[in-house]
Amino acid sequence: KAGVTQTPRYLIKTRGQQVTLSCSPISGHRSVSWYQQTPGQGLQFLFEYFSETQRNKGNFPGRFSGRQFSNSRSEMNVSTLELGDSALYLCASSITGTETYEQYFGPGTRLTVT
């Protein structure tokens, strides 16, 4: 079974621009969570989607948004980019069943804002 995939793997953007990142979960997984990883803050939760609905949201400004499609693929968007948005953005998928919580990560998208 193929793992979680993310595109693109690397991005360089300028302050003020916007960016869209994509995540394809493991086949059969219906939940997708997004995390921001930086050296100083570690792994911080952004949001979680299940069945095209946002189920949980972390403590990030409204410039960060996401969505999920009917095939469980998910996108996240960051508008008005700031230098501090430079980070590795990871998505993770889970099957979401009774007593099933395991999350599996994609390789991440490395975003650099200049």
Added chain:
Amino acid sequence: GENVEQHPSTLSVQEGDSAVIKCTYSDSASNYFPWYKQELGKRPQLIIDIRSNVGEKKDQRIAVTLNKTAKHFSLHITETQPEDSAVYFCAARLNQAGTALIFGKGTTLSVSS
């Protein structure tokens, strides 16, 4: 909301020694606690997890213990090898509504031969 503290931030051991990483959580309702290993330039990999109805779980050289009363859980690695060198993250399930996780800040483990 849930908060996870992880200690130590760095840990250096000799090959063959044991390593212990400790985490505390704030939400007494949390019921799922995974550990991830992240090697340089790679994605976090789930290495072991424990549910709140279990006190200890082992998988070869790796074990995790959970103390619900004290709200802390620990990762134990025995007979460490150089390939165990990585950053280890503990996490707790955010809430009962989904599978989102709150992570500790990570522990950089270095195993020297």
